[in-house]
Amino acid sequence: MDYLCSECSVQLSKFEIQLNELYPVGKLYCEFCQSKHERKIIKQIVDNEKDMHNDYTRDLIGDKK
Numbered sequence: 342m343d344y345l346c347s348e349c350s351v352q353l354s355k356f357e358i359q360l361n362e363l364y365p366v367g368k369l370y371c372e373f374c375q376s377k378h379e380r381k382i383i384k385q386i387v388d389n390e391k392d393m394h395n396d397y398t399r400d401l402i403g404d405k406k
């Protein structure tokens with residue numbers, strides 16, 4: 342059975358299949374898409390924390406009269 346990347350449908354190498362078995366993310370990704378997704382997830386986490394920080398700062402400088 343062939344394993345295809347669920348993003349770009351490229352055929353996965355044996356090494357990439359092993360990677361997916363070691364770090365299961367629910368979908369099969371080739372090395373390229375895997376790292377692309379990791380960056381996206383990291384960016385999402387960073388953005389979320391930025392939002393939380395903005396809310397916190399807004400509370401601090403909010404009008405308290």
Ligand SMILES: [Zn+2]
Nearest residue numbers: 346349371374
């Ligand atoms: Zn891919």
